[in-house]
Amino acid sequence: MVAIEVPEVDYTDYSNRQLAAVPLAFLVLALAIIGGWVVATGAPANLGLEFTGGVELRVADEANGDVEQQIRTAFDRQPDSVRTIPGDDVVVVTFQAAEDDPEGLADDLQDQAEAAGLTTTAVDQVSPSFASDTARTALFGVALAFLGMSVLVFALFRTFVPSLAVVASAFSDLVIPIAAMNLLGIQMTLGTIAALLMIIGYSVDSDILLNDSVLRRTGEFYESVSRAMRTGVTMTLTSIAAMVVMAVVASVFGVGLLRDIGIILSVGLCADLMNTYLLNVSLLRWYKFEGVAR
Numbered sequence: 001m002v003a004i005e006v007p008e009v010d011y012t013d014y015s016n017r018q019l020a021a022v023p024l025a026f027l028v029l030a031l032a033i034i035g036g037w038v039v040a041t042g043a044p045a046n047l048g049l050e051f052t053g054g055v056e057l058r059v060a061d062e063a064n065g066d067v068e069q070q071i072r073t074a075f076d077r078q079p080d081s082v083r084t085i086p087g088d089d090v091v092v093v094t095f096q097a098a099e100d101d102p103e104g105l106a107d108d109l110q111d112q113a114e115a116a117g118l119t120t121t122a123v124d125q126v127s128p129s130f131a132s133d134t135a136r137t138a139l140f141g142v143a144l145a146f147l148g149m150s151v152l153v154f155a156l157f158r159t160f161v162p163s164l165a166v167v168a169s170a171f172s173d174l175v176i177p178i179a180a181m182n183l184l185g186i187q188m189t190l191g192t193i194a195a196l197l198m199i200i201g202y203s204v205d206s207d208i209l210l211n212d213s214v215l216r217r218t219g220e221f222y223e224s225v226s227r228a229m230r231t232g233v234t235m236t237l238t239s240i241a242a243m244v245v246m247a248v249v250a251s252v253f254g255v256g257l258l259r260d261i262g263i264i265l266s267v268g269l270c271a272d273l274m275n276t277y278l279l280n281v282s283l284l285r286w287y288k289f290e291g292v293a294r
Contacts, residue, residue, distance in 0.1 A: 008226060009226075009229070009277070011222060011225065011281065011285070012222070016282040016283075016285055016286050016290075017282075019278045019279070019281060019282035019285075020278065020279050020282040020283075022274065022278055023169075023172060023271075023274050023275045023278050023279040024279070026172070026176055026271070026274065027172045027175060027176070029179070030172075030175045030176045030178070030179035030180075031175060031179075033179040033182055033183065034175065034178055034179055034182070037182050043188075044178060044188075045178055045181055045182055045187070045188040046181070046182060046185065046186070046187045046188060047135070047187065047188050048187035048188055048189035048190075048192075049094055049096065049126055049131070049189075050126060050131060050134050050135075050189055050190050051131050051132075051134060051135040051138070051188060051189070052096045052097055052128070052131050053096070053097035053126045053127055053128035053129075053130065053131035053132075054080070054094065054095050054096040054097040054125070054126060054131075055094075055095045055105055055106045055109055055123065055124070055125045055126075056092060056093070056094050056095075056123070056124045056125075057092070057093040057094075057095075057109060057110065057113060057120050057122075057123055058090050058091070058092055058093075058120065058121045058122040058123075059071060059090065059091045059092075059093055059113060059118050059119065059120055059121070060089065060090060060091075060118075060119040060120075060121050061084065061089040061090060061091050067091055067118075068082055068084070068091060070116060070117070070118060071091060071093055071113075071118065073116070074112055074113055074115075074116030074118055075095075075109060075112050075113070075116075076112065077095065079093045079094060079095055080094050080095055080096045081093075081094040081187075082094075083256060084254060085254045085255075085256075090121065093113075095109060097126075097127075097128045097131070105125070106123050106125040109123075110123050134190070138190065138193045141193070141197070142174075142193065142196060142197065145197055145200055146170070146171075146174070146200060149167075149170060149200055149204055150163075150167045150170075153166045153167060153204065153208070156208070157211060157215065159215075159287075161283055161284075161286070161287040162211050162214075162215060162283075162284060162287060164283065165207065165211070165279070165280045165283035165284060165287075166204065166207040166208065166211060166280070168275075168279065168280075168283070169203055169207050169272070169275040169276055169279055169280050170200055170203040170204055170207065172271060172275045172279070173199050173200070173202075173203040173268050173271045173272045173275055174196060174199060174200060174203075174268075176267065176268070176271040177195075177196065177199060177264045177265075177267045177268040177271065178196070180263075180264070180267045181260075181264060184263065186260045186263065186264065187260075189257070189260075191257045191260065191261060192260055192261065192264055194261070195260070195261040195264040195265055195268075196264065196268075198265060198268075199264070199265065199268035199269075199272070202236070202239065202265075202268065202269060202272055203268075203272050203275075203276075205235075206232045206235070206236060206272055206276045207276055207280055209228050209231060209232050210225065210228040210229075210232060210276055210277075210280055210281070210284070211280075211284065212228075213225070213227050213228035214228070214284050214288070215284075221284075221285065221288055221289075225277075225281055225284075229277060232276065232277075233273065233277070236269050236272060236273055237273075239265070239269055240266055240269045240270065243261075243262045243263075243265040243266040243269065244262065244266050245262075246258060246259075246261075246262040247259050247261075247262025247263050247266065248262075250262060
């Protein structure tokens with residue numbers, strides 16, 4: 001087994017502003033990207049079929065030519081996405097809902113596919129109204145999870161600044177992966193929502209570990225931070241390695257959802273390292289030496 005050596009960081013070489021500058025810059029950049037997406041698309045991320053409605057066709061890849069090229073010329077409208085699942089010899093074709101879609105859109109698309117010589121193995125349709133309800137439910141779930149986490153943290157520490165440090169880090173850990181999803185073309189689906197909920201859990205775990213070590217255990221401030229880092233960094237790096245492996249393996253076998261979850265969690269965990277041991281440490285140090293705890 002390979003041991004992970006966590007180097008000692010001399011925080012006295014840096015001011016609180018210097019420590020907080022990098023994570024805050026990433027947070028501002030992520031918010032700017034998400035804001036740009038809202039202006040351009042009306043949504044904070046690229047929404048998947050579950051949240052927009054539409055039709056998904058599964059077309060058999062019978063190795064009789066360029067199937068993807070056939071697909072792109074088979075329909076009277078351009079597909080929103082075409083992706084191959086190598087292990088199943090299937091190409092998934094997605095058409096998101098539009099305002100002028102006819103009532104029998106799924107049947108029309110299936111007829112067009114068959115007329116072009118394509119074999120459809122499955123057809124799924126999600127109505128826009130059902131998709132809208134699903135989106136609201138998913139958004140409510142994320143907001144409720146974040147609110148519940150915030151209340152629990154404030155109840156646990158009962159002091160404003162340390163609790164704010166945990167909540168601010170968790171918020172940044174959530175926002176940065178969403179911005180990365182937009183840049184990487186990863187859609188917001190029920191699966192990626194689950195990954196974002198997992199990031200909240202990872203974030204709170206590492207931040208509470210740090211806060212508990214500094215505020216409740218014996219020892220000098222920098223000694224407590226170092227003690228928390230030895231456990232927290234090791235735990236997070238191990239998780240990042242596992243997520244990277246999962247993303248690579250899922251990419252090789254064409255499992256798009258697992259690949260996307262692996263990428264999102266990898267980005268979120270990297271953001272968590274930065275926010276926990278830069279932003280959170282700077283707020284805790286201010287609280288201990290300059291704030292109300294002095």
